[in-house]
Structure formats: C-alpha cells, structure tokens
Amino acid sequence: MRIGVIGAGQLGGTLATWCAESGHEVAVTSRHPDRLTDLVEHGEGHIRALTIPEAAAFGEVLFFAPNWESAREAIDLAHDAMAGKVVIDATNPARVSVPIEGAPGPGGLGSFAPGFPSALDVPAFVCVPDAPGTNRELGVPARSGFEELIGWAPDAHWVKAFNTISTDVLDRRRGHDPLLAEFVCTDQRDAREAACRIIQELGFAPFFAGGPEAARLTETGGPLQRREVDVQDAKDVLAEALATIH
Numbered sequence: 001m002r003i004g005v006i007g008a009g010q011l012g013g014t015l016a017t018w019c020a021e022s023g024h025e026v027a028v029t030s031r032h033p034d035r036l037t038d039l040v041e042h043g044e045g046h047i048r049a050l051t052i053p054e055a056a057a058f059g060e061v062l063f064f065a066p067n068w069e070s071a072r073e074a075i076d077l078a079h080d081a082m083a084g085k086v087v088i089d090a091t092n093p094a095r096v097s098v099p100i101e102g103a104p105g106p107g108g109l110g111s112f113a114p115g116f117p118s119a120l121d122v123p124a125f126v127c128v129p130d131a132p133g134t135n136r137e138l139g140v141p142a143r144s145g146f147e148e149l150i151g152w153a154p155d156a157h158w159v160k161a162f163n164t165i166s167t168d169v170l171d172r173r174r175g176h177d178p179l180l181a182e183f184v185c186t187d188q189r190d191a192r193e194a195a196c197r198i199i200q201e202l203g204f205a206p207f208f209a210g211g212p213e214a215a216r217l218t219e220t221g222g223p224l225q226r227r228e229v230d231v232q233d234a235k236d237v238l239a240e241a242l243a244t245i246h
C-alpha cells in the first residue's frame, strides 16, 4: 500500500520507518527536506521525501503527525488530496482544559458513541493554549483536536490512533507479548479497518474506543493519554476512563 506521512518528526518518522519495513511504499514530508535524508536512506528505496500536497496525493492511506500548532497549515496544504482517503490522526493538541465555573455542560456537541455516556454529562471546559514548558492536564476537553480536524477536512475518512504513547515506549513494546493496546476512535468503517490492519502489521493490538468523541479520552488531558495498556486490560482501562468523566 502507498502511505503518506504528513509531518515526519519523531512520531511520523518512526511510523514511516516501520511501515516501510512492513512492505509499504511511504512518502514523508518536511519543510526542510535535507532533514529527511537519513530517514529516506534507512527506507532502502521504500521511503521518499515529498511536499505535503504531493505526499497527500501519493498515499492511499495518510498518517497525520505534525505538531498541533501546524495542523491547520498542514491541512490547508493537504486538504484537496485528503478527500475520500483514510487519514490516521496521531496528534495531541498542546493545551490545558479549565472548567468554567457554573457553566452548563457542552450540549450540542453530540453524544458519545454507543456505550458512551452523553456529552451532556461531561462538565464544560474552556481550552487554552498550554504555557511553554508546562504540562498541566486538568481534564477531558469538551471537544477534541480530532473533532476539530474533522471539521477542517470533513471529506477525509478520519481515524484517531497512535497518539497516546511515546515512540520510545512504542519501540520497546513493539511486537512483544502481551501486545500493547492502541486505542482507535472513528465512525468510519474503512478508516477503522485500515487503521486496525496497520496497527497489527506494526506489532500492536488495535482496541476500538468509540467514535470521534472518544478521542477526548485519548488526547492531552484525557485519562488514556500516556497509558501503557496491555491488550487484555484495554477493556477495563477504557471502562475506568469512561468512569472518570461521569
């Protein structure tokens, strides 16, 4: 399969290498293509460096892994080629979520996927940019970055995955029993199938967490962010995560 990786930094570069090792043809992007020389060489002919629009057009499936501050700019460049394609979003918005005193719940944001509580049960939060160098995570955001991305490129088939665990942990756990659970959030069948297939090929165990609203649990401030979970424990950990937002 042809895979385009938009944002080949620490995470995107790692995923690109593993996808090439799994037999895929991969395109990676950077505003500074010289920084991709090692990655391309390591790919032994299966990784090429392209611009964002070119990589988005090249990939049958896309990984979206720029830093969050660049997400909108990257979407604007890739938008046209993303339409109808599966896009695996691995980003985490850098922000804190601060409860709004006395505010009602975030009605109108839609309900969680089947089996999830209503969004009306979730306290209202306002999201503000995180201060540089800080890592305050005060709660589940009222709206995930993933839902924002869907709004920016609604014709893409979005799926959230690979955003909860750092690359060093992924590298340590890759292919080892018990397999590490990778939480998957989407409401698109083809996106779920493609993400699950790639997660398995890369040596992890896909675990479906719910629709786009469930991404709130996995991103910055959510209870699944940075949780290293063995696949046999994923169901209980997801249930615990849901309980924290009641």
Ligand SMILES: NC(=O)c1ccc[n+]([C@@H]2O[C@H](COP(=O)([O-])OP(=O)(O)OC[C@H]3O[C@@H](n4cnc5c(N)ncnc54)[C@H](OP(=O)(O)O)[C@@H]3O)[C@@H](O)[C@H]2O)c1
Pocket: 006, 007, 008, 009, 010, 011, 012, 029, 030, 031, 032, 035, 065, 066, 067, 068, 070, 073, 074, 090, 091, 092, 093, 162, 163, 164, 165, 166, 167, 168
């Ligand atoms: N690193 C991890 O372990 C890890 C794990 C899970 C999730 N994540 C998430 O993955 C995302 C990327 O993290 P990272 O650690 O891989 O970051 P990183 O190493 O800093 O890489 C960031 C990538 O974003 C690209 N980028 C920056 N500004 C851009 C712009 N204006 N237009 C287009 N592309 C731009 C960079 O490309 P240039 O070469 O052009 O600068 C680079 O490829 C973050 O949202 C992070 O939360 C990371």
